Ligand code: GLA
């Protein structure tokens with residue numbers, strides 16, 4: 001477990017004492033104690049101070065900070081400092097600098113500013129990780145290693161181009177295989193020499209807006225770039241593990257961050273951590289999905305909430321304050337979905353540069369008499385009282401939604417059929433319907449086993465990876481319920497179309513053939529007309545749909561609904577195919593929310609999956625369990641008290657020790673954590 005040195009939900013966040021005179025550090029410790037803070041992420045951007053030149057290392061200030069933390073019961077989430085290269089390095093070794101997609105070499109500045117293929121960066125970052133491990137590996141304050149920070153971005157320099165060719169050779173062995181994978185006979189792209197291959201950039205194939213003329217090339221570049229950054233991480237990971245095999249290593253991820261294949265990354269992480277920055281108008285269901293995705297990266301293991309703001313951001317268009325109670329509510333939302341830490345960016349608000357208006361536990365006023373501090377301290381106290389009760393408990397979900405980065409890239413790179421096609425948005429429609437019903441969902445990757453799920457949903461399963469269709473067939477054969485949508489089964493992992501009719505490899509499982517795909521302009525819609533009754537979807541009832549409409553023929557599937565208008569009126573819009581012991585559903589278009597809700601609720605019911613609780617709108621419910629105890633989280637996201645029917649189970653509320661049963665009122669923005677014995 002992450003919290004072995006202090007068995008409770010770690011509470012704290014990013015702390016930058018190096019931005020402050022040391023006279024203030026004791027005051028920081030006093031305030032941390034008041035707020036119940038017991039973990040601080042230190043040295044995230046400290047490379048330039050820790051290594052003032054190529055040969056000098058100076059850890060004096062960090063030694064003092066680490067010692068002070070240890071004396072004050074504050075554990076270190078210790079960063080390796082490699083997320084921003086020092087100016088001397090950029091000057092002396094310009095190969096560390098990135099080149100933009102339009103070919104400009106950057107100068108020193110900003111952060112996350114290193115070329116992932118740079119030999120100098122690789123050398124110096126590895127060395128830095130080793131130095132940190134040597135110096136602090138046995139320090140009593142050390143709790144977890146934090147490598148770099150929010151890896152991301154891309155580079156188009158010559159050394160990345162060379163590295164891309166090496167990566168391609170490894171993947172394809174021959175140039176012939178590359179030409180085939182990329183279908184280079186299109187537009188005369190046949191390559192006769194490895195050195196003819198250049199990176200897909202704004203100077204070559206990239207069209208802006210994420211589109212590209214050669215999806216195969218751009219997909220491989222995305223994979224390469226994600227891998228190149230991952231190799232930088234792995235090098236540091238190796239150094240840290242060699243010195244401190246018992247200390248967990250992480251790097252902070254960013255939820256639905258498109259450029260990096262996090263399922264692949266998570267394999268090299270001891271624990272997943274992530275930074276949660278919803279905007280003022282981000283639906284809570286979207287945040288919930290991101291938490292579930294981060295939990296899914298390591299098959300449901302608890303994760304770290306590494307960053308969130310106690311009050312406001314600085315980098316959004318409108319940096320609204322979190323309203324009273326919201327920071328606490330959203331912190332518990334993370335815990336409810338599997339977080340075993342609650343951490344902020346930042347503990348003390350800096351005085352200069354772009355984050356001076358980013359919220360902090362200690363605001364510019366510098367004392368504890370602020371609204372934000374009081375709210376942080378209240379939560380700190382609650383987390384202390386919760387102790388180790390929730391640690392390592394897990395969520396048990398019977399429904400899974402597939403999430404695949406390659407598929408995401410491919411769907412949105414494709415030129416056509418609609419520019420409105422957005423993978424995460426489409427996936428969210430399915431997620432939201434389940435979220436609104438308090439049906440717990442796991443977000444899973446293509447390597448995740450399916451057996452433990454009653455229902456598996458794969459929205460927009462456009463790209464079929466080798467073996468995945470047969471994995472799905474086997475799952476359904478043995479009684480699983482599978483659902484996918486329009487624009488699925490179209491291409492292989494290189495974005496080459498599977499010939500012989502859509503949905504390609506999924507055709508027999510689904511028992512349909514999709515002959516054409518219609519893209520509806522924004523002002524157009526069609527209707528789904530039920531031909532059979534299915535739960536609350538009554539025969540004859542009609543629901544709006546839009547975006548894309550697949551024109552499908554049944555090849556054995558039962559037609560549950562058909563289109564209501566246009567020249568394909570009467571063609572199937574929803575089908576169910578019985579296959580082995582299970583069934584496979586195809587949703588041929590993008591339905592409205594009412595349809596989604598009724599369809600998914602019924603499919604869950606038929607699979608024996610029931611909501612955790614029936615609650616009014618705006619109430620979120622999840623459940624974690626361990627050792628025969630279960631913990632039901634009930635969160636009120638609305639601005640008013642809401643009556644909730646808990647049924648006949650008698651629960652103990654962990655936050656105040658009260659017993660709860662029957663109908664009880666949950667105040668606005670408030671939370672219950674209800675314990676009972678699993679039955
Ligand atoms: C990111 C970074 C932090 C900080 C915050 C501000 O999450 O990791 O260093 O810049 O954003 O919101």
Ligand code: ZN
Pocket residue numbers: 098099115116117118155156157158159160161
């Ligand atoms: Zn580069």
